[in-house]
Amino acid sequence: MTAFEGDFYGFHAELTDREAESVAEIRQFFETEVRPIATDYWNRAEFPHQLVPGIAALGLFGPEWEETRRFASSAVYQGWCTLEMARVDASVCGFTAVQSGLAMGSIGVGGSAAQRAEWLPRMASGEVIGAFGLTEPLSGSDTARGLQTSATRQGDTWVLNGAKRWIGNGTIADVVIVWARDTADGQVKGFIVPTTTPGFSATKIEGKLSFRLIQNADIVLDEVVVADELRLPNIRSFSDTATVLRLTRAGVGWLAVGNAIGAYEAALAYTRERRQFGAPIGGHQLVQDLLVKCLANITASLAMCVQVSRMLDAGIQRDEHSALAKAFVSSRARETVAWAREAMGGNGIVLDYGVAKPFADAEAIYSFEGTREMNTLIVGRAITGVAAFV
Known part of the structure; x- marks a missing residue:
């Protein structure tokens, strides 16, 4: 699989051949089917229902559950799927995350065998949202x-x-x-x-x-x-609810990185073509500084997400691990989309130029699945042994 420019350290290389093939299929679908219509639907605040069968066919609903997965895969692969979706459109990725991670995840974690057999396949096919x-x-x-x-x-x-x-x-x-x-x-x-x-x-x-x-x-x-x-019989207290959130919180980190990469790559392409003072603005020192800061944030965030997913695969991820990733990555993504917009000047606030949408979407990512402050307190409790929750 060919790396994209936001993956500066080549993290994609650790995917298996089968995983890499699937990620390439996702990228192709989102580039050809989602990107051409995403801005229009975002502008109208409507959901493109016609995309659901294609998303389902890619195996993006419930890849972690035995009843619905196309093949056995790692948490790193599942995170990479999220990144590829968010790189093109964070909203469509968010829809998929709710369907797969939160709704199907609740049934996968808390449901009986009969409930899993009844609901998970129907949701994986997109028949049930x-x-x-x-x-x-x-x-x-x-x-x-x-x-x-x-x-x-x-x-x-x-x-x-x-x-x-x-x-x-x-x-x-x-x-x-x-x-x-x-x-x-x-x-x-x-x-x-x-x-x-x-x-x-x-x-x-x-x-x-x-x-x-x-x-x-x-x-x-x-x-x-x-x-x-x-009733989900294996949900007996809020701690069981937290098990679902623990799994999905790591995915939000991947979503944030993908959204930031989308903004960075749009800005990078723009600065190669936009000319000022007789040369592409990408050759100006201050513009390069903005782009490199974007890339540094993305690279550090991607490294954190990859490691948290490795820990999930190993069965050693705890609440504080996913909480630290979500708090850090969503904050860095917020910075990154702002720098990408800055590099594009006034055109950065126009939807057609590819940065305004991820710039706005970063605000939602920053808050949902636990605010930065709440995730900080989860980590703080873990490292000090003292809970600071009110």
């Missing part, structure tokens, strides 16, 4: 203690009441994994909730300046009744 309903209007970083959505057992059913906010895929999903606190024991449990269930409603959040293709929703659960067979 999923969402992940954890964040609430008044509960984000403090979800572990502040989650208010309730679940009350009534015979063979559960009654769910509450509200969720910022739920990616929320208005286009067929099922939402709803996290609710059991009124009997106070523990957080997970439920597979079809969006056609009476009492369930989802309203699109309008006016976003970031991740505009993703259909984020405000969700209301008003006496929503679900059968006990839709």
